[in-house]
Amino acid sequence: MYQLKKCALCGVETELELSHIVPKMVMRTLKKTAIGNIRNSDNPNVPVQDSEKHHMLCGNCEDLFSEKETYFANNLFHPYQKKERIQFEYDSRLFYFLTSLSWRSLYLDLLDFSENDVVGIDAFEHLIACERDMREYLLNQRSDIGTIEHHIFFFEEIKEISGNTEMAGLRPHAIFHRGIQSYTFCYEEDRTYGTITNMMGIMLITLYSKGSHEQWDRTQIINGNGHIEAKDQHITSVVGNEFTNMLKTAQSASDSMSDKQKEKIVENLKAKAGQIKDYPIFQDWLSDRELDKK
Numbered sequence: 001m002y003q004l005k006k007c008a009l010c011g012v013e014t015e016l017e018l019s020h021i022v023p024k025m026v027m028r029t030l031k032k033t034a035i036g037n038i039r040n041s042d043n044p045n046v047p048v049q050d051s052e053k054h055h056m057l058c059g060n061c062e063d064l065f066s067e068k069e070t071y072f073a074n075n076l077f078h079p080y081q082k083k084e085r086i087q088f089e090y091d092s093r094l095f096y097f098l099t100s101l102s103w104r105s106l107y108l109d110l111l112d113f114s115e116n117d118v119v120g121i122d123a124f125e126h127l128i129a130c131e132r133d134m135r136e137y138l139l140n141q142r143s144d145i146g147t148i149e150h151h152i153f154f155f156e157e158i159k160e161i162s163g164n165t166e167m168a169g170l171r172p173h174a175i176f177h178r179g180i181q182s183y184t185f186c187y188e189e190d191r192t193y194g195t196i197t198n199m200m201g202i203m204l205i206t207l208y209s210k211g212s213h214e215q216w217d218r219t220q221i222i223n224g225n226g227h228i229e230a231k232d233q234h235i236t237s238v239v240g241n242e243f244t245n246m247l248k249t250a251q252s253a254s255d256s257m258s259d260k261q262k263e264k265i266v267e268n269l270k271a272k273a274g275q276i277k278d279y280p281i282f283q284d285w286l287s288d289r290e291l292d293k294k
């Protein structure tokens with residue numbers, strides 16, 4: 001857990017609040033709809049209570065973010081998770097929220113990148129500039145974030161995966177719909193840099209730089225009034241590799257789980273046998289089985 005001394009957004013030196021990277025309500029929803037314990041792929045043997053958080057922002061900046069987060073929760077996240085709607089009208093509050101989320105994740109990843117020399121100098125300098133632009137926008141010091149793009153990709157039920165047979169066996173429905181994760185990636189050859197956040201199948205991808213092969217169709221969120229649908233979205237992108245990586249990480253975590261933990265899971269499922277159909281993961285299991293048969 002990072003313990004910063006100054007607020008990462010406004011720079012004031014004060015007592016900092018524990019800020020979640022991915023909003024708390026995502027974890028709350030995950031827990032409420034889970035059949036068993038929530039596990040983290042870093043350490044699958046210990047059930048977790050909460051998602052990643054750090055002492056990062058002062059109270060004022062937390063307040064600045066929270067109204068936009070509520071807007072996202074009420075207008076997109078919950079209606080989508082409850083399967084009430086797949087079409088969403090939005091205004092500039094969505095763009096602000098997405099910026100605040102990717103900015104938090106990028107800010108912390110940059111601390112890691114600078115300590116550990118993870119990326120090359122071109123990518124690093126570009127990301128530093130993007131972090132600053134987003135911070136200034138979030139503080140209402142500028143009205144745009146330049147060429148940075150936000151995309152939302154809804155992980156809907158997939159019947160077939162073309163060109164990526166590996167993914168089919170990796171239980172993508174169960175993993176993506178029951179997952180929370182956020183991190184920054186860099187494809188330095190293509191010059192495609194971004195932050196990807198999975199909120200139970202709602203994927204936010206913020207692109208700081210976009211290589212020439214990237215194609216994003218019906219996914220972009222604009223800075224203003226717009227419309228997005230969880231339907232007919234298509235991506236041709238290096239981000240596809242990140243989807244596969246997320247699945248593989250989850251797979252190796254479940255492989256590394258101790259026999260005792262595996263036994264506990266089976267016991268829990270047996271105890272709930274009669275009600276399994278009532279949990280959202282049941283449909284994910286069916287979808288994954290269908291996909292794997294193909």
Ligand SMILES: [Zn+2]
Pocket residue numbers: 007008009010011012057058059060061062
């Ligand atoms: Zn602050």
